[in-house]
Amino acid sequence: MKVAIAGAGGRMGRTLIEAVLADREFVLACAFDVPGSPAVGQEVGNIRIGSDPKAAAAADVLIDFTRPEGTLENLRHARAMVIGTTGFSQSQKKAIEEAAKRLPMVMAANFAVGVNAAYKLAETAARILGDGYDVEIIEAHHRFKKDAPSGTALALAEPIAKALKRSLDAAGVCGRKGIVGERTKEEIGLLSVRAGDIVGEHTVIFGGLGERIEFIHRAQSRETFARGALRAAVWLAKQKKGLYSMQDVLEL
Numbered sequence: 001m002k003v004a005i006a007g008a009g010g011r012m013g014r015t016l017i018e019a020v021l022a023d024r025e026f027v028l029a030c031a032f033d034v035p036g037s038p039a040v041g042q043e044v045g046n047i048r049i050g051s052d053p054k055a056a057a058a059a060d061v062l063i064d065f066t067r068p069e070g071t072l073e074n075l076r077h078a079r080a081m082v083i084g085t086t087g088f089s090q091s092q093k094k095a096i097e098e099a100a101k102r103l104p105m106v107m108a109a110n111f112a113v114g115v116n117a118a119y120k121l122a123e124t125a126a127r128i129l130g131d132g133y134d135v136e137i138i139e140a141h142h143r144f145k146k147d148a149p150s151g152t153a154l155a156l157a158e159p160i161a162k163a164l165k166r167s168l169d170a171a172g173v174c175g176r177k178g179i180v181g182e183r184t185k186e187e188i189g190l191l192s193v194r195a196g197d198i199v200g201e202h203t204v205i206f207g208g209l210g211e212r213i214e215f216i217h218r219a220q221s222r223e224t225f226a227r228g229a230l231r232a233a234v235w236l237a238k239q240k241k242g243l244y245s246m247q248d249v250l251e252l
């Protein structure tokens with residue numbers, strides 16, 4: 001399978017290039033970053049990192065872990081796309097849905113298989129515990145992360161909100177400061193920690209009176225995201241146009 005990598009100079013781009021080069025199932029067809037990036041011109045495998053997204057048209061699939069504006073530009077040139085970028089606005093998400101009418105895409109805020117299992121655990125716990133338990137999600141990432149709360153924290157909160165018949169837009173509370181009053185029963189807290197080189201940690205707390213459940217997912221290296229993204233790319237090759245999730249890939 002011929003793979004193109006966008007954001008080739010980034011943390012995820014570099015990890016993806018290594019994963020593609022290490023696996024005989026894949027051929028690195030092209031890799032690119034923005035013009036002016038120090039990665040442009042570097043040799044990786046048998047190719048040089050370029051700066052023209054049009055090169056993605058030569059690959060079976062484009063894997064994009066960049067920035068929302070980058071993803072929206074890059075999807076104009078891809079035949080199929082795996083999107084790992086996070087931090088899209090509602091209108092940017094609409095543009096992606098529109099593009100999925102002409103090409104197959106998998107989009108996930110987190111490609112780690114364990115995190116996708118955690119989404120199911122979160123939903124099941126919320127369904128069993130109901131309104132008597134306060135839900136708080138704490139996420140921690142490296143100091144370079146641009147968006148907050150993380151896409152994964154929001155993706156964990158969504159199935160919980162749905163199971164509790166709440167709207168995340170109304171119930172989500174991102175951080176607290178000052179005299180905010182007692183916690184309401186409905187709110188779902190989302191707290192962000194940024195420090196050092198933390199790859200990604202998500203803790204979900206269901207706090208009741210007299211007991212609490214907590215579960216934690218820790219990503220120990222970016223390899224787990226790259227492996228998940230490549231698994232999605234292989235699955236995508238057999239799909240028709242449309243927008244799919246990692247839950248579809250894993251048949252959860």
Ligand code: NAD
Binds near residue numbers: 006012013069087
């Ligand atoms: P990074 O800043 O290290 O890398 C991003 C790279 O994209 C940079 O090299 C940048 O120059 C490049 N870029 C920006 N605009 C571009 C464009 N138009 N075309 C090509 N390249 C462009 O960031 P990162 O840590 O690698 O993360 C990238 C994105 O992936 C973020 O949104 C992050 O939240 C997300 N992410 C998702 C997952 C997941 O599993 N879905 C995992 C890790 C990171």
